Amino acid sequence: MAGNSYGTLYKVTTFGESHGEALGGIIDGCPSGIEIDLEAIEVEMSRRKPGQSAIVTQRKEPDAVQFLSGIFEGKTTGTPIGFIIPNTNQKSDDYSHIKDNYRPSHADYVYDQKYGFRDYRGGGRSSARETASRVVAGAIAKQMLPEIKINAYVSSVGPIHLDTPYQDLDFSKIESNPVRCPDEKSAAIMEEYIRDIRKQGDTVGGIVSCVIQNVPVGLGEPVFDKLHAELGKAMLSINAVKGFEYGSGFSGSEMKGSEHNDLYNPDGTTKTNLSGGIQGGISNGMDIYFRVAFKPVATIMQTQDSLDNKGNITPMTGKGRHDPCVVPRAVPIVEAMAAIVLADFYLINKTY
Secondary structure, eight states: OOOOEEOSSSEEEEEOOTTSSEEEEEEESOOTTOBOOHHHHHHHHHHHSTTSSTTSOOOOOOOOOEEOSSEETTEEOSSOEEEEEEOOOOOGGGGGGGTTEEOTTSSHHHHHHHHSOOOOGGGGGGSGGGHHHHHHHHHHHHHHOTTSEEEEEEEEETTEEOOSOGGGSOGGGGGGSTTOOSSHHHHHHHHHHHHHHHHTTOOOOEEEEEEEESOOTTOOBTTTBOHHHHHHHHHHTSTTEEEEEETTGGGGGGSOHHHHOOOBOTTSOBSOOTTTTEETTEEOSSOEEEEEEEOOOSOOSSEEEEEETTSOEEEEEOOSOOOSOSHHHHHHHHHHHHHHHHHHHHHHHTTO
């Protein structure tokens, strides 16, 4: 299986399965001498970990990170940073009923067809639990670039949308509720909606918005490695992501050029920012903002038709511990992948 590494100079490789002994990763290319705040990494992991509230999966995992190399006396050494995250609460028997069946809208069928073999326990490598390793790498990337501020938040759950411009939001309120929506009124409605969906044995999707501030001018490598292209690739590599747009996004296609153009100020900033902080694939110093759309979690606690490995259509009911809505736990993952992209481009930019 290829495709387990991301990045050019700040390169992250992850390994492990949902119900294996551990997840883990190797971060190659992290500069030496960076002070590492282990507590800050723990905070990031706690934001992603399962069992943190009543509206997420109730799998209980401490997600404690064990660093094996690359950090000495609190600083990076410049050598590969190796780490593991032990799995301590597997319930593999929850998946024995799908040993020979392919769940609708899961990766079961395509993994089996591609590799001729699959780990059916929680989806194995295709499980979103793999993203725990990304959060570790993203937390270290954030500490590489402390001047850059990355804030992601839930801006919609199903039909409930937060339409307030990000400039009018208080990002300090993102962690004040289990939905991770910075608007308290909208958060309460979203939380109640997720609870109701869970009672129905169903799931729902949503959107995570992200704002990146204090980005220097010049990050991005045209023509094939444009900054927005890499951000899109990074976000679309996250489990359950079905859409990505930055700046004006799809709404910009309905505008006239006279409406969409960002006119300059004498200092090089722009009066508006419909470009989303990126022009020609290169950061322009304005805020970078984008939205990431997540589908409903595929496992539902209702009976649906599935396909078995003999070609028979058979009924199947979901079992196990699953999120009724993935977006609250996806917030730190979106931030982590954004940080990894920026760290990589930051190092590339230093080679000029």
